[in-house]
Amino acid sequence: MGFLHLFIVNKSGGLILHRSLGPTAPKIGTNEWLRIGSTFHSLHAIAAEASPVKLPGNKNSGEWAHTNIARVTSTTFVRTCVLSFLSTILFLLPPWHFGFVSTIAGADDGIEQIEGGGVILRCLQTRTGIKFVLTAEPGTSGLDAVLREIYVLYSDCALKDPFYELEMPIRCELFTNAVDNLIDQAMSGGVMPR
Amino acid sequence: MTVHAIHIFDRKGKTLFTKRYTTTKQQLMQDAEQVSEQRKLIFGMLFSLRELVGSLTPEGGSPALQSVKTGAGTLHCYETISGLRIALYTNNNPVMNTLPGARAAGGESTSITSFQTALKYIYSEIWVECVVRSPLYRPEDIQVDPLEGRDNNAGRFDIKSTNFEVKLDAYLSSMPWFR
Numbered sequence: 298m299g300f301l302h303l304f305i306v307n308k309s310g311g312l313i314l315h316r317s318l319g320p321t322a323p324k325i326g327t328n329e330w331l332r333i334g335s336t337f338h339s340l341h342a343i344a345a346e347a348s349p350v351k352l353p354g355n356k357n358s359g360e361w362a363h364t365n366i367a368r369v370t371s372t373t374f375v376r377t378c379v380l381s382f383l384s385t386i387l388f389l390l391p392p393w394h395f396g397f398v399s400t401i402a403g404a405d406d407g408i409e410q411i412e413g414g415g416v417i418l419r420c421l422q423t424r425t426g427i428k429f430v431l432t433a434e435p436g437t438s439g440l441d442a443v444l445r446e447i448y449v450l451y452s453d454c455a456l457k458d459p460f461y462e463l464e465m466p467i468r469c470e471l472f473t474n475a476v477d478n479l480i481d482q483a484m485s486g487g488v489m490p491r
Numbered sequence: 492m493t494v495h496a497i498h499i500f501d502r503k504g505k506t507l508f509t510k511r512y513t514t515t516k517q518q519l520m521q522d523a524e525q526v527s528e529q530r531k532l533i534f535g536m537l538f539s540l541r542e543l544v545g546s547l548t549p550e551g552g553s554p555a556l557q558s559v560k561t562g563a564g565t566l567h568c569y570e571t572i573s574g575l576r577i578a579l580y581t582n583n584n585p586v587m588n589t590l591p592g593a594r595a596a597g598g599e600s601t602s603i604t605s606f607q608t609a610l611k612y613i614y615s616e617i618w619v620e621c622v623v624r625s626p627l628y629r630p631e632d633i634q635v636d637p638l639e640g641r642d643n644n645a646g647r648f649d650i651k652s653t654n655f656e657v658k659l660d661a662y663l664s665s666m667p668w669f670r
Binding site: 301302321322323325329333336337340343344345346347348349350351352405406407408409410411412413414415416418432434 | 495496511513515529532533535536539540542543544546547548549550551552553554555556557558559560561562563564566580582
């Protein structure tokens with residue numbers, strides 16, 4: 298029982314933070330970490346593709362267009378406008394241009410949790426495409442709540458740091474300390490889910 | 492819970508057996524080539540995920556990959572010493588999702604064990620019994636895909652000639668999570 302590692306991958310697959318959270322965490326070199334980060338990023342996408350079932354909204358499910366159009370077109374006026382606009386767009390754009398629409402719609406698909414013999418990995422992907430990944434020993438509870446708290450800490454400590462650049466590695470003492478406190482709190486009493 | 496599909500891969504990533512239990516509108520549109528591409532994707536994913544899990548596992552823990560949960564479904568995986576991989580796609584268990592916090596983790600680990608036991612049973616009691624012990628069985632010469640190797644059809648071992656599929660169906664449909 299205990300947390301092992303935390304790593305954060307930005308929306309293009311680059312590793313922006315990695316650290317070990319417990320004494321039992323295996324030692325992993327920086328190059329290895331970069332590899333793990335980008336491998337996880339691509340496997341996240343592949344897992345959604347390879348699955349025989351897909352969430353409505355995943356770009357290959359073939360349903361996103363229907364659901365999105367249905368959601369938007371509640372009134373007749375909007376329906377006429379949107380349909381004429383969409384048909385123009387659909388006609389003009391080559392198929393690969395739908396990528397940006399569908400990645401937003403299908404953001405919830407992808408790896409949520411991996412269980413192995415000696416490790417359990419939990420991933421939280423935000424709406425902006427950043428992945429927070431936490432690994433722990435099997436039987437550890439509250440991974441999801443901790444991940445959500447880490448997202449809050451990231452927004453509070455890293456994003457509000459005037460010297461922090463988006464998509465770049467996080468070097469922020471405030472964030473590091475806050476994560477340490479959070480993990481201590483999670484190990485002693487548990488974190489209340491938001 | 493619903494079981495969507497089961498795939499069995501050999502050490503090199505060749506599909507030995509594949510079966511779908513549910514079909515959606517989108518799958519009806521796919522042709523055989525797309526389906527076989529998707530299986531390659533699944534094997535590749537299992538292969539690299541095992542490496543990833545192996546490097547993240549602390550010393551002393553078993554580096555085996557047990558399950559991968561995505562937004563839409565869960566992939567349960569069992570790998571034998573000889574490198575045979577059984578992959579089973581199911582729904583995400585809605586019971587586990589409604590359980591809060593600590594109880595969810597407990598419930599999940601028991602259900603994972605039962606999936607691992609089921610997959611182990613499929614290997615040891617059904618695959619070994621029906622396929623490996625078949626007098627016609629030749630390890631490197633299993634006919635799976637009608638697409639590949641039509642020309643030298645003679646002397647190929649076809650799993651359809653054993654009662655593996657019948658027994659597998661009977662076992663899976665007897666499971667509480669099958670439907």
